[in-house]
Amino acid sequence: MTAVGIVIHHHRDLATSQAHQLIQWLTDRGHPVRITKLDGETLGLEAEVVDDASFAEGLDLVISLGGDGSILRAVDLIGDRDVPVLGVNIGELGYLAMVEPGDEQRAVEQFLAGEHVLVERMMVQATVRSGTAAPRIHHALNDVVVERGATSTTIRLGVSIDGAYFHTYAADGLIVATATGSTAYSLSARGPIVAPGLRALLLTPVSPHQLFDRSLILKPTSTVTFEVLGHREARLSVDGRTLVMLDKGDVVECTASPRTVRLVTFGPRNFHQVLKAKFGLLERGE
Numbered sequence: 001m002t003a004v005g006i007v008i009h010h011h012r013d014l015a016t017s018q019a020h021q022l023i024q025w026l027t028d029r030g031h032p033v034r035i036t037k038l039d040g041e042t043l044g045l046e047a048e049v050v051d052d053a054s055f056a057e058g059l060d061l062v063i064s065l066g067g068d069g070s071i072l073r074a075v076d077l078i079g080d081r082d083v084p085v086l087g088v089n090i091g092e093l094g095y096l097a098m099v100e101p102g103d104e105q106r107a108v109e110q111f112l113a114g115e116h117v118l119v120e121r122m123m124v125q126a127t128v129r130s131g132t133a134a135p136r137i138h139h140a141l142n143d144v145v146v147e148r149g150a151t152s153t154t155i156r157l158g159v160s161i162d163g164a165y166f167h168t169y170a171a172d173g174l175i176v177a178t179a180t181g182s183t184a185y186s187l188s189a190r191g192p193i194v195a196p197g198l199r200a201l202l203l204t205p206v207s208p209h210q211l212f213d214r215s216l217i218l219k220p221t222s223t224v225t226f227e228v229l230g231h232r233e234a235r236l237s238v239d240g241r242t243l244v245m246l247d248k249g250d251v252v253e254c255t256a257s258p259r260t261v262r263l264v265t266f267g268p269r270n271f272h273q274v275l276k277a278k279f280g281l282l283e284r285g286e
Helices: 013-028 037-043 068-078 104-112 271-279
Strands: 004-008 033-036 048-050 061-066 085-089 117-129 136-140 143-148 155-161 164-171 173-177 201-206 216-218 224-229 234-238 241-246 251-265
Touching: 004 013, 004 037, 004 068, 013 033, 013 037, 013 061, 013 104, 033 037, 037 048, 061 068, 061 104, 068 085, 085 104, 117 143, 117 173, 117 234, 136 143, 136 234, 136 251, 143 155, 143 251, 155 173, 164 173, 164 201
Parallel strands: 004 033, 004 061, 033 048, 061 085, 085 251
Antiparallel strands: 117 136, 117 251, 143 173, 143 234, 155 164, 155 224, 173 201, 201 216, 224 251, 234 241
16 A cells, blocks of 8 residues: 655645545555644544654655645655655745645546656755854755844855855855755745756855846856955855854755655646746737
C-alpha cells in the first residue's frame, strides 16, 4: 500500500474538510495516512500523528492541501528525503499546486496508476558562518533572504560572486531566489519572472538605497556570498521562515542545493497561462 502524508493549511475551512474526506477515502482503501502533531491537534484530524522529524520517513507521497505556502511547508517537512509532492490548490491561484479542490481523489488514483509526471525543481542552499560556531545549512525551494531586523533601518551587505567582491549594498535586504521563487518575494521586489524549469540563481535587492537596483540572473553553479557589515540587526529567512539572527561579520553563502523537489503533475501545465490568470491579463481584442 502507498503511504501518504498530508499537510493542511490551518486557516482555510475547505482545506480541513477536504482533508477529512481524503483521509477517510485513503484509509478505506488500505493506504496508511500520516499527519503532523500540529495538524492533528489544530484541526482534529484522525490519522497517524507524528512529530515533524519523523513525518517523511517511509512515505511514498505527500499531499498539500492549501496554497503555495503549504507546499513550502511540505518541502521543509520532507527534508532530504526523495518524496514527491502533490499540491491541491485551496484558496488563491497558486503557481505550484497542480490540482483543484474536488479533484484530489482522482489525482491520487492517477498517481497510483502511474499516470503522472514528476517535475523536478531546483532548490537553493544557504550556509551560515558565524564566528567559531559550526556552519548551519538551510535549504529553500523559493528563496533565501538576508534582511533588516524589526528594529533596524537599512543594512549593509558586502556581496561576492564566485569568490570575487561584487558590490556593497545598502538596502532593506537581498534575495537569492530560484526560478521557482522568481514569482514570490523576488517579484514583489521588482525582480524578473523566470520560467520555473530553468536552473538559475536570482540576486534581487529589496528597496536599495542606491542607483544600482537591478536584479542579476546567475548561473546555477554560481556562489553568492553575503557578509553583514556594520552593527544593525539583520536576519536570515528561508522560504518565508525567519531562522537566524545575524551579527556583524556573519557570512551567508548561497549555492544550488544538492536537494531537489519533485512535483506531481498530470501532463503539460502552461506557466504563461497561469501568469495571465494571476495578473488578470486580457485576451487579444478584449
